[in-house]
Each structure stands twice: as C-alpha cells, then as structure tokens.
Amino acid sequence: xxxxxxxxxxxxxxxxxxxxxxxxxxxxxxxxxxxxxxxxxxxxxxxxxxxxxxxxxxxxxxxxxxxxxxxxxxxxxxxxxxxxxxxxxxxxxxxxxxxxxxxxxxxxxxxxxxxxxxxxxxxxxxxxxxxxxxxxxxxxxxxxxxxxxxxxxxxxxxxxxxxxxxxxxxxxxxxxxxxxxxxxxxxxxxxxxxxxxxxxxxxxxxxxxxxxxxxxxxxx
Numbered sequence: 001x002x003x004x005x006x007x008x009x010x011x012x013x014x015x016x017x018x019x020x021x022x023x024x025x026x027x028x029x030x031x032x033x034x035x036x037x038x039x040x041x042x043x044x045x046x047x048x049x050x051x052x053x054x055x056x057x058x059x060x061x062x063x064x065x066x067x068x069x070x071x072x073x074x075x076x077x078x079x080x081x082x083x084x085x086x087x088x089x090x091x092x093x094x095x096x097x098x099x100x101x102x103x104x105x106x107x108x109x110x111x112x113x114x115x116x117x118x119x120x121x122x123x124x125x126x127x128x129x130x131x132x133x134x135x136x137x138x139x140x141x142x143x144x145x146x147x148x149x150x151x152x153x154x155x156x157x158x159x160x161x162x163x164x165x166x167x168x169x170x171x172x173x174x175x176x177x178x179x180x181x182x183x184x185x186x187x188x189x190x191x192x193x194x195x196x197x198x199x200x201x202x203x204x205x206x207x208x209x210x211x212x213x214x215x216x217x218x219x220x
Contacts, residue, residue, distance in 0.1 A: 029143065032182050037150045039180045040065070045072055047160045047174050048147055049184025050139045052112050052192050052207060053167040054174055055084065057147065057155035060094075066124045069156050072176045075163040081127050082114050082135030084157035086148035094120050094154055095134055100197055100219055107215060109138035110145070112207035114157075114194040127156075137192060143184055159191075167191060 027035070036046045036057075043065040046057045056072065058065035060083040070077060085091050088105065095117035097105070104115060119127070119134035128134055137157040139145060148155055159167035160174045168174045169189040171181060193212050194204040200216050202209070 029146070029182075033143075033146050033150050036147055036180050036182055040151050040155065043068065044179035045069065045177070046147070046155075047171075047176075047178045047181040048144055048155075049141060049182060049187055050084075050137075050144045050157075051141045051188065052139075053169055053187055053189060054160040054171070054184070055144070055155075055157050056160040056176055056178065057084070057157070059151070060084075060127065060154040060156050061122060061124070063124045063126075066126050066156065069158060070126065072178065073158065073161070073163045075158075077126060078129050079163075080129030080131060080133070080135060082137055082157040083123070083127065083154040084137040084139055084144060084148055085154050086138075086145045088138075090148075090154055091117075091136055091138070094123055095136060096120065103219070104195070104197060104215065105138075108208065108212065110140040111138070112140065112190070112192045113137075113212060114192045114204075116194065116196045116198070116203065118198075133196070133198075135194060141184075143182055147182070 039046050040059050043062050045068055048055050048057050056069060058069045069081060101117055114135045114137050116133045116135050119132060123134055160176050161168055162175055169187045171183040191206040193206040193209050195212055196203050200220055
C-alpha cells in the first residue's frame with residue numbers, strides 16, 4: 001500500500017484537505033493506520049477500503065465528526081448514516097439485540113451486510129435519521145477492521161462519494177473532502193445488503209442477497 005500526500009481541495013468546505021496516494025512516500029499499513037487514527041481522534045475524515053467500496057470514516061461517537069461527514073458528502077440531515085465495528089462487543093455497545101439479531105450476526109458478520117438495529121443513546125441521533133435505528137457494518141476486510149480496532153470505537157460506514165453519485169471502487173474515484181486516505185487498490189464494488197430485522201425485510205439488495213433472503217424466510 002502507498003502512503004498519502006496532499007493535493008488541492010476541490011471541495012468547498014473550509015479546513016478540509018484532500019489527500020491522494022503517492023509512490024514517493026510509501027508507508028507500511030501499520031503506519032497508515034496510526035496516521036488515520038490520529039486524524040479520527042481529531043474529528044477528521046478518513047477514506048478507507050472495505051470488501052465492497054471505499055468508505056468515509058469518522059468517529060461515530062463524535063457529534064462534530066458526524067456532522068463533517070454530512071457536510072463532506074452534501075448529504076441531507078434526516079438521511080441515516082451507518083457505522084462500522086471491529087467486533088461483536090462493539091455492536092452490543094451501540095445497539096440493542098435480540099435472539100433474531102444474535103442469530104443473524106452469528107451467520108453473516110463479519111461480511112458485506114448492513115443490519116438495522118435499535119440504536120443506543122451513545123450514538124449521535126443524526127446517524128439514525130430520526131428513525132431510532134442504526135445500520136451496522138462489521139466489514140470482512142483486514143484494513144477496515146484494523147483501523148476500527150486501533151481507534152477502539154465505531155466509525156461511520158458510508159461510501160466516500162458525494163450523495164447520489166457513484167460509490168468509489170478505486171482511490172481515484174473518491175470525490176469527497178477528507179483528511180487522509182488508505183489506498184486499498186481496486187475493490188469489488190457490490191454494495192452491502194441492508195436488512196431490517198424487525199420487519200424481516202431487505203431494505204437494499206446487494207452482496208449475499210440470496211443467503212440473506214433465505215435466512216429471513218427461515219425466521220418469519
């Protein structure tokens with residue numbers, strides 16, 4: 001993986017910088033994770049790879065950081081933003097679970113699936129879009145998991161693009177203002193399947209769709 005170098009900021013948000021990859025400044029993955037965590041601890045934004053597309057990460061427990069995600073993506077308040085975790089305990093810390101949720105988590109996570117669960121008050125209310133529900137990703141990707149684990153806190157899990165535009169599968173496709181990027185190369189591009197367990201329904205089809213649909217049929 002390559003390190004990051006500063007480039008001009010095409011965005012309109014004061015204080016933001018765009019960082020692009022550079023072969024002139026090669027860092028190890030652990031060094032990139034360390035830099036990314038430093039940015040996140042200052043309420044900054046980090047672009048990171050997952051097993052689906054590039055995500056825009058911010059400290060999901062920080063109101064300031066969460067608002068910066070909405071600003072960077074030009075996303076309307078009232079539209080929810082999912083979060084990513086690095087272990088099961090982190091899920092329990094931010095969301096309510098029941099027997100069905102436990103079964104779903106055990107079967108599909110980590111993996112390219114987003115599960116909607118009742119959010120706990122520790123999360124900024126903006127993330128739920130007023131629904132009281134939070135989308136949770138437990139990515140099956142070494143770099144994403146290492147980043148979240150190093151921060152020891154959930155991060156936002158929304159694609160690193162302006163709202164309504166194409167989700168990025170390469171670093172070059174990322175078009176949102178950010179403070180640091182971890183370049184993971186070319187990514188698969190199939191979005192996660194979003195599941196509302198309380199309604200036993202698929203909100204957005206994506207990866208592992210057939211497997212998720214079969215699970216829901218088994219638990220009607």
